Amino acid sequence: MRWTRPSTLLATFLTLLNDRMGESIVFPLLPYLLAGFSNDGRVLGLLAGSYALAQFSFTPLIGALSDRYGRRPVICVCVAGSLVGLLLFAVTLALPWERLWPGAAAAGWPLALLFAARLIDGVSGGTAATAAAVLADISAPEQRAKAFGLIGVAFGLGFILGPALGGALATFGITVPLLLAALIAAVNLTMVILLLPETHPPEARSPLPRKRDLQPFAQLARVLANPQVRRLSAAFFLFFLAFNGFTAVLVLYFKQAYGWGPTTSALAFLVVGVVATLVQGGLIGPLVQRFGEWRLTLAGIGFVIVGFLLILLATAGNAQPQVFIALAILATGTGLVTPSLRSLVSRRLDEGGQGAALGSLQGLQSLTGFVGPPLAGLAYETVGQQSPFWFGTVLMVGVALLVAGGLPGQATPSPGATE
Template identity: 75%
Template sequence: MRLSRPSTSLCAFVTLLNDRLGESIVFPLLPYLLASFTSNGRTLGLLAGSYAIAQFAFTPLIGALSDRYGRRPVIAACVAGSVLGLGLFAITVSINWHALPWAAGGTIPLALLFGARLIDGVSGGTAATAGAVLADISSPENRAKAFGLIGVAFGLGFILGPAFGGLLAGINVTLPVWAATGFALLNLGLVLGLLPETHPPEARRALPRKRDLNPLSALQRVFSNPQVRRLCAAFFLFFLAFNGFTAVLVLYFKQAFNWGPGLATTAFLVVGVVATVVQGGLIGPLVQRFGEWRLTLAGLGFVIAGCLLIPLATLDNAPRVVFSAVAILALGTGLVTPCLRALVSRRLDTDGQGAALGSLQGLQSLGSFIGPPLAGLAYDLLGQRSPFWLGIVVLGGVAVLVAGGLNSGNQNTESRAI
């Protein structure tokens, strides 16, 4: 029997929205929130990447726990962790640490900020578990429609987060973090009050072996498959490059153009709108017309073009050039991400789909962890524009890997999509 009452879908939707909203509110404001503690790119990059590494390490365990003990307690624990992480971050950036002699030097507040980001990242398995709830309550023929809620929630999160973040930051730069904490608290109340258990005891599975929960083991298995090795390497390097230069993007806007939180968050709002339109409505017809290979390469070209435009902007034309550049970046990313996933999927038989596509999420998280600190280091040591030039080089390598995968792969993959 499937529990399909509206409160279940509502709780899953709000949980998915909270997962994206908290990150999309905080991330564009990090340089402004850190201004009292540090202004270097290395610290910003590490702080941006810490969320991703925690999510990478713990998401497999959270998924296994939800299969073993049920969805409701796992979602409740994860959302509570989100409340704790965001709340700790909000408290830390709201305290006047300079008035506390024993906290001189910024070590204590920075440690608390890293702890908050790690707690929030560990709790980041909510999206997968909320997706499992939607699968539990949907019949097979309606599952695609139910999963459409995931795309809607993520799209809204990427749009509403920067929009509300920029609006509230105009009042006080710490206010958006408190708003994100409040929404997570509302999410927790809905889960505790309305969400039923959708995974019955008879369907539960024992916890897997420890080595099966090791995310690195899953990556090793997928890279041992010659059919998808090049494409998986391309997927990892794409997110390493993209999340690298986007991690220092707002810091660059702040220091190069003297932008405040309003303009910086507007840039991310443009990204959210364009990416949502591309992935929500355009990607299907475009794939039917051009195929995944061509769209992946075209998307990489768009990302490279956007990455090239940003360091060429000047004080006089910065808003016009930057907003155009981030729109091009969003268009490219909206094409590359789903198409590259589809290319990997096409190369695999049915039995290998779940593990390999799950590994792609791990590769994305790992790239999102490694890229930002490297970009921050380059920003400090090689100059403000260096992360963009280095990103272009890595993206060029991604294009070579994808093109090589086309030449060495099954040729009828592309012909079917033409």
Template identity: 70%
Template sequence: MAPPQRSRTSTLACAFLTLLNDRLSESLIFPLLPFLLAGFSSDGRILGLLAGSYALAQFSFTPLIGALSDHLGRRPVIAGCVGGSVLGLGLFALTLSIDWSSIPWAAGSALPLGLLFLGRLVDGVSGGTAATASAALADITPPEKRAKAFGLIGVAFGLGFILGPAMGGLLGRINVILPLMIAVGIAVLNLVLVLAVLPETHPPEARLPLPRRRDLQPFSQLARVFSNPQVRRLCAAFFLFFLGFSGFTAVLVLYFKQAFDWGPGLAGAAFLVVGLVATVVQGGLIGPLVKRFGEWRLSLAGLGFVIAGCLLVALADRGNATTLVFNGVGLLALGTGLVTPCLRSLVSRRLDDSGQGAALGSLQGLQSLAGFIGPPLGGLAFETISWRSPLWLGIALMLGVVALVAGGLPNRSVKSG
């Protein structure tokens, strides 16, 4: 039975703001990290570790958060995760606001860096909000409409891509700490809204007992989902997609700078195109497209767009860079906007309703693991092989994803459209 319209609207609003907050907490901080760390360390290895600590913590704890949402319900878990985001962002902002040189016993010590890592780790631990919000969307949406509902994830991703770097760049000119304060304020607003209006979407009769402790370890959780023949290929495709995507996007701005001598203006405009296209596709087009073509065909088409986009960006030179790169990143955004909600929906539809939280938590865990492994691999290829090699590596991985998805031709129980 469909939930009342008011309850559904409240759930959609809370899920959207939760997903947006999750994305903003990352997109606001990441472009500013070199400037924020200037007073503590200029070591690139420290920067890389701090940037990757969020994804590592998210990967480690997402299975537990997904299982808790199946056991306790979505509302308390989302509230706890958003509260953790408030604490993590707040600690990060507070640490950067303190003049540590004026504190004799702390000046020159590792304490400030330790607190920064702790803030990022706390925020990453609470990063299971995306999986739990996705499970709440699955609770209130019939299976055949879940790809459209999961498009909210892409809208939040796109808006975060637009708002995060833009807010960070503009407000950072006034005060480099100001964007962090705005991020904390958004997280507090998110928490108030969740506590005030979010209904419980997972009824008590559908609750599951907590798995054994060993089954809550992230690799055990992933092993279990990969042991399910219904979703094994799709989960592998999901992981490889984000491994390739995070690998080449991590060095994309550096590639623009080295290959084309682009400054932050052109590079920022390219990411603005990505955000706008992803928002339009997943916010307005994904529902009608799924209705007409089905998730399986759209996944393959989206992968084709991603491969074409990577080719255009990799083949660009200084003479045609503006045309090829902007068309290329537009295709990348279009393809990603189709692939991610459709793959999530295909996995969700192949499982029964009782385990949606754990299953979608596993997908979030796969994305986090790929987000932790992909950027160092992309950076290593960039430095040791060639500037364009992360894009060629991404194309190779996308071809592997095509093979996995194509081999998962929908059976009678999971129609293609």
């Protein structure tokens, strides 16, 4: 490590942890937080997708600003923005609108403020990318893979702690988890100000790129135009389109179909976090060596389809055990597909194209976080409560065909190949 101060790693780790925990505390509780203003799946889908849209749109700019002005000021502004967004969300939910402003809910003001809060939080969502840049700054090239492992640890821990704490604190009041998320962001901001040095020296900084180079869709178009990875990139997009749509309406489905409260719903997301972390953190390496990325991707898609179908077949009498088993199977599948599919894309590219293509995959994933939830919410309200899960199953079959090469004009890989 070029910087040996433990405080640098501590502040960076807390920034990564705060980025994941802030979202994982709020997301499983959204239907309950919205209950006073709307129970419409379309509103829920748009609110869930607004965060992803803002993050997708502004992450390239935030990365460029950190290259131009340094990591520390950008992280400070982003964490402060996240704090403002969380506080605005909490205050909007806590205010007695009918007493302060009769008819405000009917006029849509509280919902508008909730959307504004999510957009502010999403725009500030570049903290993870900038914190990763800090790790690159302080690590020698041969140590970066080890340093980047900190990202996986923080994200896994955040996805486990967020739903667990959110569900437990929701019993004291539905806005209490939001106040905890805001408190964590405030502690994060304080530690960044006090402990994080600037790791990107002035002599290494670069000017801001042209505006068209900051346009996120330009990078996506380039990767989708590459014949080497076009089919796999399309599979990646469809996989997360289905997965993000499914997760956006899942808690609303639990609430309306089974009468589950916020604690049980948050516990369901905790199961997903624990299983996915175990698969990606400990099992994926040995499994890749044993079976290869291509087989694991197809097996993972199969697990996800089974998980969807088990949820669809659950009844009020067996909902809790069957749904929890289904989510564990689904999380196993996601934990297999995500790293394996990324690896398949990486293996098809030369070294010069790695960064742009893998960065574009992240952009595709963020884009599905905006497109998937509103589409799922629309289907939920207009077609039926179970329709997002059926549509997700159909999309997963399409993903399997794309990966397997089963579409017309695509050659099927040999059984022993990795793609």
